[in-house]
Amino acid sequence: MLLLKGCATINPEPRHDVEMAEETREVRGRIPKELKIAFEIACARLEFTQTAALEEAIRDWLKKKESAADEK
Incomplete structure (x- = not known):
């Protein structure tokens, strides 16, 4: 799953x-x-x-935001 923001790709x-x-x-x-x-x-x-906990939380947040953006 990849997130795109401007020219940056976030995995x-x-x-x-x-x-x-x-x-x-x-x-x-x-x-x-x-x-x-x-x-x-x-x-x-x-x-x-x-x-490790912060990395997991940030990854979960990114997935959540990507899902919300896909629903629009």
Whole structure:
């Protein structure tokens, strides 16, 4: 599944077949304190890194937005 935005193509599917270390970028944002604490607790309880959880959330958001755009 690909998302197109201007000239950029975004593939929200995870790429598990990549052997080389994938280049990464930092994402920043501000969220309510209570949401941040709940996120940290959930990640720790599930033994999931915050990076992995954020990547999953962003991929899910991209898929959701693509589905909404396809329905229009």
